[in-house]
Amino acid sequence: MRRRLPLPFLVLAGIGAAFVVLPLVALVVRVPWGSAREALSGIGASTALRLSLEVSLAATAISVLIGVPLAWILARVAFPGRALLRALVVLPIVLPPVVGGIGLLQALGRRGIVGRWLYDAFGIQLTFTTAGAIIATTFVAMPLVILATEGGLRGLDDRYERAAAALGGSPWYVMRRVTLPMIGPQLAAGAVLTWARALGEFGATITFAGNLAGRTQTLPLAVYQARELDPGGAVLLSLVLVFLSLIVLIALRGRVTGAA
Amino acid sequence: MGLEVDVTIHRGDFTVRAAFDVADGQTVALLGPNGAGKSTLVEAIAGLVPVGGGSIRLDGAEIHELPPERRPIGIAFQDALLFPRLSVLENVAFPLRARGGRADAARAAAREVLTELAAGVPADAKPAKLSGGQRQRVALARALVAEPRLLLLDEPLAAVDASGRPELRSLLRRTLAGFAGPRVLVSHDPVESMTLADRIVVLEGGRVTQLGTPEEIRAQPRTRYAADLVGVNLFEGTLRPLEDGAAALDTPDGQVIVALPAGMAPFPAGAVVRGRLSPTDVSIHVRPPEGSPRNVFPGTVEEIAILGDRGRVRLRTTPPLVAEVTVGSIERLGLEPGDEVWATFKAVEVQVMEQTPAPDTL
Numbered sequence: 001m002r003r004r005l006p007l008p009f010l011v012l013a014g015i016g017a018a019f020v021v022l023p024l025v026a027l028v029v030r031v032p033w034g035s036a037r038e039a040l041s042g043i044g045a046s047t048a049l050r051l052s053l054e055v056s057l058a059a060t061a062i063s064v065l066i067g068v069p070l071a072w073i074l075a076r077v078a079f080p081g082r083a084l085l086r087a088l089v090v091l092p093i094v095l096p097p098v099v100g101g102i103g104l105l106q107a108l109g110r111r112g113i114v115g116r117w118l119y120d121a122f123g124i125q126l127t128f129t130t131a132g133a134i135i136a137t138t139f140v141a142m143p144l145v146i147l148a149t150e151g152g153l154r155g156l157d158d159r160y161e162r163a164a165a166a167l168g169g170s171p172w173y174v175m176r177r178v179t180l181p182m183i184g185p186q187l188a189a190g191a192v193l194t195w196a197r198a199l200g201e202f203g204a205t206i207t208f209a210g211n212l213a214g215r216t217q218t219l220p221l222a223v224y225q226a227r228e229l230d231p232g233g234a235v236l237l238s239l240v241l242v243f244l245s246l247i248v249l250i251a252l253r254g255r256v257t258g259a260a
Numbered sequence: 261m262g263l264e265v266d267v268t269i270h271r272g273d274f275t276v277r278a279a280f281d282v283a284d285g286q287t288v289a290l291l292g293p294n295g296a297g298k299s300t301l302v303e304a305i306a307g308l309v310p311v312g313g314g315s316i317r318l319d320g321a322e323i324h325e326l327p328p329e330r331r332p333i334g335i336a337f338q339d340a341l342l343f344p345r346l347s348v349l350e351n352v353a354f355p356l357r358a359r360g361g362r363a364d365a366a367r368a369a370a371r372e373v374l375t376e377l378a379a380g381v382p383a384d385a386k387p388a389k390l391s392g393g394q395r396q397r398v399a400l401a402r403a404l405v406a407e408p409r410l411l412l413l414d415e416p417l418a419a420v421d422a423s424g425r426p427e428l429r430s431l432l433r434r435t436l437a438g439f440a441g442p443r444v445l446v447s448h449d450p451v452e453s454m455t456l457a458d459r460i461v462v463l464e465g466g467r468v469t470q471l472g473t474p475e476e477i478r479a480q481p482r483t484r485y486a487a488d489l490v491g492v493n494l495f496e497g498t499l500r501p502l503e504d505g506a507a508a509l510d511t512p513d514g515q516v517i518v519a520l521p522a523g524m525a526p527f528p529a530g531a532v533v534r535g536r537l538s539p540t541d542v543s544i545h546v547r548p549p550e551g552s553p554r555n556v557f558p559g560t561v562e563e564i565a566i567l568g569d570r571g572r573v574r575l576r577t578t579p580p581l582v583a584e585v586t587v588g589s590i591e592r593l594g595l596e597p598g599d600e601v602w603a604t605f606k607a608v609e610v611q612v613m614e615q616t617p618a619p620d621t622l
Contacts, residue, residue: 163337166307166329167335
């Protein structure tokens, strides 16, 4: 028998779908296709795109490098304050990114509690540099790979790791040859999500690293700047971001959306 | 030198206390019901569970404080536990590479062991593609590839379906025989233990309840569990002499009449004794028996197992009994599980032995 659909639900679902799809359709409709090339070069789109890729990939690499060990500690080692640390580590997911940016300024800015020392001792300044943009982006995006990895580790049958130890594997060897390969799919999904989030990062970056073309002006920042001077270009850049994000979701093939 | 185990292991509220030795070239089976502590004991030997007290020595050297990867042990697990993301070949090469061996040399050695133990298993397949029996063969190869000093096999046949078992069992027998060091086999299958082991450690509730050769345990099971395993009826209780020279053996499950052995000094009153009754001495009747046998137990048939031309009939009586009769009489009596029957045996058939206190004397 065919499932009979409740009409009010259908209407509400339709509104929901339209609500999500309409802005995307509007972007496509409003793109100044005729002058696309000039618009893009005029606002330094290729520079912003290249910088965006650099910053987002660097942030993803750092997130995996330090986030995966952190996830392992959170999943496997019992210590006082673990619940609190877990909450703090994922906090950037729900925190307004601008708040993260202000926190980073207070910590790593030229007059920040650590940044002052970095500047005085080594002459290192992170604000208004590409490195600063990478740090701000990492702060916001890293929780995604931590959550995915920790989930993977918690779901892992630890008998395999115990077997590996009994068969002569040192903890580090077991981690490399058994644990990480077994959580590979979750780790990869977490890394891709982290990268996608990094690509779209705006608030923390503009707060901490500023909006300097060629140094800290990633695609979202370029869109933000172009929206007044060159609305058509802003639309075009937005569409580029939509396109990149869609590619990420397709690459994940349902790991995030839940479809098999 | 071999393996010398004398340990106490705490796991939450559960404590395992065991002492036994395994000489080079000898197989000891740890036999016991589920939850007896067999796997815990093996994990302690492998270093996966900390030892609360006592020591584990291998070739005279204490190993119980070494981390697991530093113990010269080869181990195969119940569910094989092949690493799912590594190929069969890389699984077998793992113990060598983990100990710092060169990748190509490790693979060559792995290939050699695989040819010997798991010919026909594709070396580049992932474990998920293998059958239960193939997985266990690969696990066996992985346990042996690094030429360990001690071989631990934790229920190697449990996850293999019945059709694959005989072949794997004979491979297991050859593998054990070919291994020069001490070998420990965990099992809850009495047939497996009896046929593969030189000695058996019976473990119940975290304690060793009996230790001996399969023949010794078959001849003189000391607990109800061991008696059930070897299919012998065992009555344990206090003896109360009757007027005519017979005696009543009062067990928690009911009373059995036994004949006191002639010329034997009388047991002290209240002494705990054991009576052993061979299943072949138990008769089954489908009507109340004629005459006046002194041991008559009404009950029902619980289970019938045919072994060749003999049938082992488990009876739900008080106390519970096992009878072994010919397949012919099972057919003649038309026995089926659930049937109402009467079991009888002669008082003189029960062998009475005084309970000896410690199992270590065996």
